[in-house]
Amino acid sequence: MKKVISLVAALALALSLVSCGSTPSPSSSGAGSTPPNSSAPQPTGSSYPNGKNIVLYCGYSAGGSSDTLCRLTAAKVGEILGTTCTVENVTGASGWVLWNQMMESTTPDGYSFFLINSPNVTTGKYDVDNPMKYDQNDFELICNHVTDSNCMAIRVDDSRFSDWDSFVAYWKQEGTLITSASGLNITSDDATADYLMSNDLGVEVDIIASGGSSDNITFLLNETTDYVMGNVSEMVSAHNEGQYKILCVFAEERDPNLPDVPTYEELTGHKIIGCSSRGYAMLKDIPDDIKQVLSDAIKQAVQDPELIQQLMDIYTTTDYRDGQDYTDYLNEITDTARAAFGL
Amino acid sequence: MIAQGLVLLTQPDVIIALVVGTLGGMFIGAMPGLSASMAVALLIPVTFSMSGAAGITLLVAVYTSAIYGGSITACLLHTPGTPASAATAADGFALTKQGKGLKAIGTATICSMIGGTISAFALLFIAPALSQVALKFSSLEYFLIGVFGLTIIGSLAGDNMMKGLLSGCLGLLIGCIGLDIQSSAPRYCFGVLELQSGVQLVPAMIGLFSLSQVMFSIEDVAKGKSTVLDDNAKNLTGSPLLSWPELRPLLPTIAQSSIIGILVGILPGAGGDIGSWISYNTAKNASKHPEEFGHGSYVGIAASETANNAVTGGALIPLLTLGIPGSGVAAIMLGGLMIKGLNPGYKLFTDPVTGPVVYCIIIAFAAANVLMGGCGLLVCKQVVKISTVKMTILAPLIIALSTVGSYAVRQSMFDVYVMLIFGVIGYFMRKYGFATAPVVLAMILGPIAETNFRQTLVITKRTGLLNYFLTRPISICLAILIVVALFSPLLMKIINKKAIASDPNVLADTAHED
Numbered sequence: 088m089k090k091v092i093s094l095v096a097a098l099a100l101a102l103s104l105v106s107c108g109s110t111p112s113p114s115s116s117g118a119g120s121t122p123p124n125s126s127a128p129q130p131t132g133s134s135y136p137n138g139k140n141i142v143l144y145c146g147y148s149a150g151g152s153s154d155t156l157c158r159l160t161a162a163k164v165g166e167i168l169g170t171t172c173t174v175e176n177v178t179g180a181s182g183w184v185l186w187n188q189m190m191e192s193t194t195p196d197g198y199s200f201f202l203i204n205s206p207n208v209t210t211g212k213y214d215v216d217n218p219m220k221y222d223q224n225d226f227e228l229i230c231n232h233v234t235d236s237n238c239m240a241i242r243v244d245d246s247r248f249s250d251w252d253s254f255v256a257y258w259k260q261e262g263t264l265i266t267s268a269s270g271l272n273i274t275s276d277d278a279t280a281d282y283l284m285s286n287d288l289g290v291e292v293d294i295i296a297s298g299g300s301s302d303n304i305t306f307l308l309n310e311t312t313d314y315v316m317g318n319v320s321e322m323v324s325a326h327n328e329g330q331y332k333i334l335c336v337f338a339e340e341r342d343p344n345l346p347d348v349p350t351y352e353e354l355t356g357h358k359i360i361g362c363s364s365r366g367y368a369m370l371k372d373i374p375d376d377i378k379q380v381l382s383d384a385i386k387q388a389v390q391d392p393e394l395i396q397q398l399m400d401i402y403t404t405t406d407y408r409d410g411q412d413y414t415d416y417l418n419e420i421t422d423t424a425r426a427a428f429g430l
Numbered sequence: 431m432i433a434q435g436l437v438l439l440t441q442p443d444v445i446i447a448l449v450v451g452t453l454g455g456m457f458i459g460a461m462p463g464l465s466a467s468m469a470v471a472l473l474i475p476v477t478f479s480m481s482g483a484a485g486i487t488l489l490v491a492v493y494t495s496a497i498y499g500g501s502i503t504a505c506l507l508h509t510p511g512t513p514a515s516a517a518t519a520a521d522g523f524a525l526t527k528q529g530k531g532l533k534a535i536g537t538a539t540i541c542s543m544i545g546g547t548i549s550a551f552a553l554l555f556i557a558p559a560l561s562q563v564a565l566k567f568s569s570l571e572y573f574l575i576g577v578f579g580l581t582i583i584g585s586l587a588g589d590n591m592m593k594g595l596l597s598g599c600l601g602l603l604i605g606c607i608g609l610d611i612q613s614s615a616p617r618y619c620f621g622v623l624e625l626q627s628g629v630q631l632v633p634a635m636i637g638l639f640s641l642s643q644v645m646f647s648i649e650d651v652a653k654g655k656s657t658v659l660d661d662n663a664k665n666l667t668g669s670p671l672l673s674w675p676e677l678r679p680l681l682p683t684i685a686q687s688s689i690i691g692i693l694v695g696i697l698p699g700a701g702g703d704i705g706s707w708i709s710y711n712t713a714k715n716a717s718k719h720p721e722e723f724g725h726g727s728y729v730g731i732a733a734s735e736t737a738n739n740a741v742t743g744g745a746l747i748p749l750l751t752l753g754i755p756g757s758g759v760a761a762i763m764l765g766g767l768m769i770k771g772l773n774p775g776y777k778l779f780t781d782p783v784t785g786p787v788v789y790c791i792i793i794a795f796a797a798a799n800v801l802m803g804g805c806g807l808l809v810c811k812q813v814v815k816i817s818t819v820k821m822t823i824l825a826p827l828i829i830a831l832s833t834v835g836s837y838a839v840r841q842s843m844f845d846v847y848v849m850l851i852f853g854v855i856g857y858f859m860r861k862y863g864f865a866t867a868p869v870v871l872a873m874i875l876g877p878i879a880e881t882n883f884r885q886t887l888v889i890t891k892r893t894g895l896l897n898y899f900l901t902r903p904i905s906i907c908l909a910i911l912i913v914v915a916l917f918s919p920l921l922m923k924i925i926n927k928k929a930i931a932s933d934p935n936v937l938a939d940t941a942h943e944d
Contacts, residue, residue, distance in 0.1 A: 217616055
């Protein structure tokens with residue numbers, strides 16, 4: 088009996104250790120950890136980060152593409168600053184649980200920064216049904232990391248149309264086509280691109296609210312929807328496999344992952360830009376010298392050739408922007424989306 | 431290609447990943463709150479530095495063994511380690527109380543192993559053909575599956591049907607909390623941002639099942655009872671291995687549940703939780719002794735545990751062949767696959783570089799199931815002794831684990847409060863004869879039914895709902911199934927009554943059968 092009790096007690100102890108590992112002390116994974124012996128340039132005039140752990144907060148759950156990006160970046164940031172940098176996931180309300188927590192209950196000591204992504208952060212304030220309190224201008228923006236352009240695709244075996252011209256002709260003849268997106272309003276980049284495109288072509292679109300990109304692709308393949316709108320990184324692989332055919336991308340230039348696919352502007356002469364982007368921000372009240380050290384490290388990490396290659400392998404295009412350029416970029420995304428919905 | 435895969439499997443790093451994944455998965459699965467999806471999510475970054483074969487082997491091994499691990503605590507402590515084992519809790523715990531915990535865990539272990547292994551073979555040999563099933567289902571079919579699933583409440587209701595239905599309604603109501611799918615307007619959130627993603631299933635389930643059980647245990651302690659065992663079952667009896675006469679009656683259930691599990695697994699978005707409930711209900715309907723279900727039925731355990739592990743292989747089928755994840759866990763795995771350069775599609779199986787890796791992963795998945803079964807049988811003799819530990823020691827431990835588990839899901843104190851509130855709700859519900867399982871089932875199925883119904887309305891805006899319905903044979907079959915499920919008990923009653931009325935001998939016969 089004693090043996091059993093001690094066994095159970097030991098088990099409980101081991102468990103609490105396991106769980107602690109994934110909870111209060113921010114080390115939900117070892118990926119971001121690097122021993123503090125890197126020969127990186129140390130900040131002058133300040134001992135920051137002084138070997139203390141830095142947390143990169145991600146508003147989306149572990150294992151997703153945002154989380155993956157954060158973990159790859161955190162590892163690099165830790166290396167550069169000669170300390171550990173770990174990822175914590177604070178999920179809920181499409182990122183807003185995190186951003187509210189950052190604004191309302193986080194100490195601006197420079198030991199935390201966070202992922203921000205458009206369109207969520209740029210349009211939440213203008214969501215008529217569920218308006219949020221903040222937008223990008225409430226944060227100290229650091230830099231943009233990746234931009235994932237919108238693109239649209241059709242089935243390869245669709246008997247009604249097979250290329251852009253026949254697709255548009257069919258749409259105009261029918262008047263309305265069906266597609267799907269993870270949301271129907273301003274907070275979805277897919278829905279925004281759908282409306283911008285249908286407005287431009289002078290046709291109508293019905294959007295099914297879905298659970299996300301893999302749902303959208305399923306809907307296309309089982310002939311529930313007529314076309315699918317998505318982001319390049321999520322769609323290249325199956326396009327190359329011949330599961331569906333991407334007709335155009337909504338970007339200034341062709342996407343490096345899809346060199347043969349024209350932009351919407353090439354096809355129609357009208358410019359429509361649609362994308363989701365991910366970058367980093369911190370709190371405005373962090374002391375200036377610490378801000379400088381942290382943001383330099385993040386900027387260096389984002390431009391690291393090894394990281395750029397790792398991301399290219401998962402069809403994700405690095406799009407480094409900082410300073411005013413980044414601010415303008417996000418504000419433009421807000422303005423485009425508001426225009427699409429007349430808000 | 432399969433041979434090359436086998437060669438790859440003998441690499442030391444793959445073997446280590448297989449063993450570590452299987453043992454670690456069992457352990458994680460047994461902990462309430464630490465579910466398969468969480469384990470896989472947290473392990474993905476760990477796989478960055480591993481080879482493709484080893485990394486993904488680790489993930490699939492953890493996936494299947496975590497689902498199995500959940501059944502151990504479900505049987506012993508009425509604390510399902512993962513939502514997929516919620517259907518096992520009632521029967522497993524009833525057996526544990528009777529001192530038959532060892533046989534209960536043995537049944538769960540053997541059935542999990544068989545279900546998982548069969549699904550691995552389905553993945554190995556008929557994946558491309560089966561993957562097409564995933565595409566045959568659209569919103570209307572999912573809506574009907576959701577409704578069909580809700581009819582299961584009838585068999586979970588326990589002794590009082592009305593109370594069971596009320597429990598189900600409560601679950602549906604809780605499932606409404608969160609952002610409206612179409613307009614994203616917050617519903618029943620009362621300005622609480624955390625509620626916008628809905629009430630999380632895992633903390634709610636931990637509260638309803640585990641915490642309420644602890645409260646009952648404390649009551650028992652006050653009454654002078656010291657362990658979970660009933661008074662007349664002071665000795666632990668039985669062996670974890672099933673003898674042939676014990677196993678044989680389970681075989682039809684195991685076969686049926688494997689098929690149900692694989693099919694549910696293939697359907698995107700439907701995971702082990704739904705698979706085990708549907709299988710449990712099917713077994714109950716087919717059983718000659720449905721009254722045993724919920725009170726310690728080995729067939730019930732076999733149905734639920736075979737199916738939830740069969741789901742794992744099923745869920746990997748559309749993931750690998752189409753890039754469409756068949757369950758929540760598989761969705762998380764998709765990221766892990768892409769990072770390793772394993773882009774889903776038929777080419778994945780035929781490409782000279784990725785082909786061997788994929789076959790290695792599939793064979794490793796089968797091996798993980800067998801390994802899990804073997805290890806499970808080895809340890810269960812020790813593990814079952816938990817049921818003899820004094821409740822004064824167990825109760826605080828379970829509370830601690832439940833708290834940590836609820837926190838760990840999203841690293842949020844909010845979820846701990848959810849667990850506590852549901853614990854109190856669960857206690858009073860059970861106290862007054864309301865079953866808690868319908869709440870969990872309705873919380874899982876309600877949102878599925880609602881989402882897909884509203885999607886269907888958009889899809890059929892132009893064609894009309896009825897026209898659309900009539901052109902979809904699967905929908906028609908499902909609709910018939912629902913009608914049968916709802917009215918067959920009533921029909922049976924009428925037929926029996928008529929038979930009895932016309933032939934008094936029948937009455938004698940049926941009485942004899944009982």
